[in-house]
Amino acid sequence: MPTVERFGVSMDASLLKSFDGRIKKAGYRTRSEAVRDIVRNYLVEDEWQDEEAEVVGTVTLVYNHHQRELDHTLNDLQHKYHDAITCATHVHLDEHNCLEVIVIRGSSKNVRTISERLISTRGVKHGKLVCTTTGRRLS
Amino acid sequence: MPTVERFGVSMDASLLKSFDGRIKKAGYRTRSEAVRDIVRNYLVEDEWQDEEAEVVGTVTLVYNHHQRELDHTLNDLQHKYHDAITCATHVHLDEHNCLEVIVIRGSSKNVRTISERLISTRGVKHGKLVCTTTGRRLS
Amino acid sequence: MPTVERFGVSMDASLLKSFDGRIKKAGYRTRSEAVRDIVRNYLVEDEWQDEEAEVVGTVTLVYNHHQRELDHTLNDLQHKYHDAITCATHVHLDEHNCLEVIVIRGSSKNVRTISERLISTRGVKHGKLVCTTTGRRLS
């Protein structure tokens, strides 16, 4: 079991009031949980500064599946980087548009490179990388 | 078939050289494709400014599946918002950590609210929303 | 004098250790100060969601002062919006390039509009808006 520690935070009453209002709106039940979340966020940003650290990224792509060459290229890319690509989910947005979310794991440098390759593929309308974490260093 | 138009862009030779280097590194084959991509990006940001516009978001969550209450809460949330949640993909990162990517569709206001609820759930270590598009207005 | 309140945050020992390492690197002397800062950041983002709230923005522009029309246009813009523009600082980066930082105060909607006008002025090489606060609601 992980050890839980406790520390005190002092804050002006008015700042605390604003914070309480904001976290209630966001759905947090306790201040502790909200503080832990924003602390983790702050740490994940830092993990991605280290090019060699093992991270996880998800790439969201929106594209038109009628563009035949695109399926082929995306497939090729996934084979080329199969060690790093964990899985992909495909959503049919309408008769033309697809959304695909691809989970990639590796060094932050590699995940960025693969993500750029996917996003720059001809026919991809919109692509974004989420920089997240293996969770190991964030208890 | 969509009509394709063509317009000219003038650019200083040195800026163009830097641009060519950058897009080659990113994997673009032509300047046209790179310009289209950054134009679409610029437009998607704008779609999300309109609270009522129909958009698509993907939420990436990393959490510890041993926290039993969490599965339950995430499930409850997904049932509550089942009209908007298209699908979810689950990845087992290691024996403790899970990654889940949830695709949400609706007004930008709703997608943001659902995303905040998911991310603020107790036990979620890291969560991020990608603001993307139905693709309809981006040919 | 503002009332200071104190609340407790519980955190796994390993997360706390990572947090301590990160804030030491950033220069924070206490956890309380770091938590207050990330809480304020979180709240300022929210202020800017409300189009009518009074906010402060700073716009950083880099441009080539040899482009004569630019000085004129930037001047015109500043006169047009003089009620909102508090001040501007000019830095001579080299014999060609200037940096200008302009402080704007008003509704978030207005500050965004003025910022876009400045950034889109022909000859401006790079422009960025910082969304900050009057400080009134953040003690």
Next chain:
Amino acid sequence: MPTVERFGVSMDASLLKSFDGRIKKAGYRTRSEAVRDIVRNYLVEDEWQDEEAEVVGTVTLVYNHHQRELDHTLNDLQHKYHDAITCATHVHLDEHNCLEVIVIRGSSKNVRTISERLISTRGVKHGKLVCTTTGRRLS
């Protein structure tokens, strides 16, 4: 005089229409100018990936000037890093709150470090770094 080159961009009519609407709203007069701006933005982001590249940053701080220790600390920091800090502009937001914009020049690594030190100073309510450019490589 810099050499100006011209290249063609092909784009679906509907995407071009959306682009035209957006850039008109932002205040651009021509497509060329808008494309150049978003290209430069894309390149400046890349400059900051190289830790040794010479860049320019502006740090916006909001703080309460009644906190005496703060003036002292900010002054100390500016002396410590005087080689890198070009200038600072001070705005009196109200009787309590000040805004300060500090222009910093150096390697991206140094500019980030100095920025973190300034932002983490006790009493600073909100701080943000803008990553911009010397303009030399962006004609």
